[in-house]
Amino acid sequence: MKYFGTDGIRGKAFEKLNSNLAFKLGQAIAKRFKPESIVIGQDTRLSSNMLAHGVAYGAALGGVNVFMADVVSTPMIAYYSKMKDMIGVMITASHNPYTDNGIKVIKSGYKMLDQEEIDLESYIDDGKVYIAEKFGSINITKEVESLYLQVYEDLMIPNTKLSISFDTANGATYKIGKKIIEKYVETSYQIGDNPDGLNINLNVGSTHLDAIKSAVALYKSDLGLSFDGDGDRILVIDKDGTLFDGDLIVYVIAKYLKSVGMLKKDTVVLTQMSNPGVLAAFKRLGIKVIQTAVGDKYVSEVLIKEDLTIGGENSGHIIINDILPSGDGVFAGMFLIKTLTENDMNLKDYTKEVVIYPQKLVNIPNVNKAVLELEEVKKVIMEVRSELPEDSLLLVRPSGTEPLVRVTISCQDSVMLEKNMAKIVDKIKELGEMK
Template identity: 40%
Template structure:
């Protein structure tokens, strides 16, 4: 079983992430790092015991450990970078409180497959660890002031009426600390975590809640984060949802204007809307599309020396600011652009026309059917017929017995027909196998 990946260890609280497993994770880091480990968590009740177990493992491995308590994942990534050490984040990101997981960073970046293999071998008992001198727990200090250095080039004063949706999650401290310094008219929702309400009807996975709040209360902007703070989505005063694609478009156009967009290139995923790709091209900005997942985006960005990339979920890597996705940092960058240009979000995205698109899930299905030659051939034919005026993607879910079909085309009727055609082919194949 693979415990690590793009999203780290993930499962149903202690049914999957046992205290023993967490202890082994901590112990395994002694094979990778000869200095110290920084540990952090989001607001889930289950996180506290996982942190305790990891800290015991780290200390028993001979390393020192620093516990920075409840803070956003990007802050941990930044701390691991400036302290040149490993960082362990206990979070299940945008998932409900019943889930929890582990993300590990090495000097600001997520661990490599080689590093993950070392950790997995300890968890699985393949590698036996020798006894060593015990480390110590280092004295706590508030890392928010250190983290604030990332904002030294984002200086502005904003008097717009803004509401922040903190998802009852890990940005509960950092979003307030940072944005209160620059924004004079802030209000909050989802800022009362109790250990069991993270992402519950709040946060970026429930953006319609924020949209209604903005419209009903006359806000200029609504900004929503996910449970661990590496995603951000926005709602403008008219209730338009500004997803990750649109934010990347805004950022890329601005960076090009100031001469900071390397190679005039943006990295998107195959889920990105064709309208964004066309709008960027009209601005003289080329795009590359990767498979879904931030690890693929980051890999392409590194290979192509791109400044910015990300997913429509709101996970944006803006290397002009930092090497890792950071929701609060990107939110501040957006506000700075609005203030500097004295404009509105609507004006910044006026040249973007979204293509109709749709995501459809076929549940309780053998996921391996996506590799059936009849499905592959059908998808390739649809792609050829669409050319540059549409796209289709069929992929298995990473965690459920489900196949996801996404399609985009000039009209909604085309999109619906594409999805129905593919779904019918799956049904035909399943019927043959019965």
């Protein structure tokens, strides 16, 4: 596609992503879907106002009533879009730096079909300004927040004695995260809560875990919750500085849901990147795991198709599909707190049966991704696959956005891991080097 990628439109703000493109997208939404109204949210980037208003003006000129939600998280827009059966637009580049931005278009809570994105692209490029007989209005709404807060009331979270540090990445959750966590947690400390338009994800958030580790140590917290710039991811640090990734968070919540009879079909959805040790622990619990390609889009598709309760990625996207349609860091964090509080346990004790296998990811830069089609490379990968034990992980895949190849291996024997990693990486470097 020309504009849409795996997660909406992304690019450098004020360059590829400028007010003109935003206006055309607003027009395209009006032309393709002819909605009565849409809702627009944004993160804290300097460019987000420009893009939000660009989309709003394009849609309003096309006769669409626009509700501006200001700074809210991506999951808040997705939830509102689902509950109101309407189109939502979120202005964000997630965990990227402030120089980037993006536009996500959400239809009734979920990402659009490929054909719908293709249709929007054709309208963006048709060069025709659409002026409706009656212009739409542009209004500010607080309903996105009020509807979202009700979700937490329904979750019945007990007041907890746990001390919580949380990092809102100077991003979309800096207000809503504070409001929710402080309501249910007696002792909490927030960092990454001073956005200036230029510092979203800057040395804070789920891609910079040193910040939350330092906060947990400084405040002697029981848990540290770290969100990304648009609020759809979470990673967790315990009081000892141990990382609990998305797979382990899914494990904790799924274990709780199974214990109370609320885990549909006793099945969860994870990706091919999941640690074999986590998969083994799920099996011992009597929970089946369906694995998808890497990407929360694929996890969501299986959750919907199979009518399942929970899935996620080790990067921190956690989707509790019975309640919210998209990954939601704040909600997953509060569900974690609910689980630990009700069971009067810490994370290590609640997951003590999980034995994480050694795992390593190597990014090989400046290689021609076509190297993976060479028979010599395929042969080496097959040799490694046959040498690794059956319960191991081997994943070799090209980056979707950069000239690099990612190699992931996980197995119980760290010596075997290193030997086989070197074998694959050396062969790809030898044959794939870009001249």
